[in-house]
Amino acid sequence: MTSARRAGVALLGLAFVVGGVALGIAGASGGGQSVLTGFAVLIVLLAVAVAGWKVWGALEPDGSAPPVPWADDEPFANPAPERTIREPPLSSDGLTAVVEEAGATARKSGTVDDGLDVLRPVLREALVDALVQGGVVRADAEAAVSDGSWTDDDVAASVLEETISGPDRSFRKRVYAWLFPERVVRRLARRSMGAVADAADEALPTVPGQTAPRTVPVVQPRLEELTRGADGRLERAVDPDAVARGPRPPGDGPVDADSNPNDVDSISSKTDSSPDETDANAGAVDGVRAAPAESDGVGDGEVNRP
Known part of the structure; x- marks a missing residue:
């Protein structure tokens, strides 16, 4: 006890x-x-x-009950949820750490070049890998980075290659870089990363397999050009803002907006009668209505029935 x-x-x-x-x-x-x-x-x-x-x-368990999930020897929650890492790794942590280190180096040394020396290898490697994944030979990719032909931004090209001189800076910008080298390094890093991202987007396909050869032919019209009519059949969406029409006869297909105007006129001429034919038909109907009723002679006014 x-x-x-x-x-x-x-x-x-x-x-x-x-x-x-x-x-x-x-x-x-x-x-x-x-x-x-x-x-x-x-x-x-x-x-x-x-x-x-x-x-x-x-x-007090007797030993026959299973252990709780949060027990020390249970791998379900090892370590316990309240003892997990408070800072989980993110995809951008590595690059953020490099930028922070570059800014700290520039602040300690007092020069922008020392901070760029920390940032340059990482951005250069990322750009070369993206170009290689896009189908460029590694030697050609490194040559493009060395001569700055990979981008139209002279500032980004000078950040990734030390031998490339950037655009001339004014006296005010040189004084600002002397006073605040860390801010200048961060600004150059932001601009260079944007240029590297643009070059990677051009080199790599947006969707994996986008440039793969198609084994199935693409039939026109495309799916996004079709709409479903009131009768449930698919038809070309001539005007997306048009009001949905009613069901068509089985043999009458949708009228294409690119069809010949003469064909549309011929269709309308079949349905519209000429004025002379309309007047003749109206006269015949009036003659039938005006015909006198024949009597059988009894005098009761009853009309003879055939």
């Missing part, structure tokens, strides 16, 4: 003793109400003892 269990049993026994003494005093006084109170206290103490025993037994 552990010390905690022994202390609990001792306290429980002391409570029973106190309850028994209280019950004895109440019985000696001869009060019936006091006796009932003593029995109630004894029952409550007994209930507390049983509940404590149950809880105490539940807190």
Whole structure:
């Protein structure tokens, strides 16, 4: 029995003793109400003892239960979630650390060139790798970086290659670089990284496999040029802002906007009648309506039926 269990049993026994003494005093006084109170206290103490025993037994595993996931020997959470690394590694941590180191070097030495010496190898390697992945031979990629032909930005080219002289700086910019070399290094790093990113975007395909040969022919029109009509059939989207038309006859296809205007006129001429034909048809209908009704001679006005 552990010390905690022994202390609990001792306290429980002391409570029973106190309850028994209280019950004895109440019985000696001869009060019936006091006796009932003593029995109630004894029952409550007994209930507390049983509940404590149950809880105490539940807190001590017997060894047959599986270990909890946060146990020390359980690989599910090793290390524990509250002891995990607070600074997870990010994809840009390496480059950010290089820029920070370049700025600190420029601040300590007081010159911009010392800071660029820290930044130059990383940007140069990234650019050469991107050009090689784009299909350029490594020797040609290194030559392009050396002569600055990889970009139209003279400042970025001078950052990646020490032998290339950048554009002439004014007196104000030279004084600013002398006073704040770290800021100048950060600005040049930002501009050079933008130029390297543009060159990498041009060298590498946007989607992997974009330049791969197509084994399946592409059928025109493309999917984005089609729309679904009111009848559920696909048709070319002549005007995306047009109101959807109703269902067409089975043999009548959609009219293309690039079709010959004469064909459209011929279709409309088939549906529209000439004025003379319209007048003739209207006259025939009026003649039928104006014809007198023939009687059978009975005088009742009834019209003969055929």
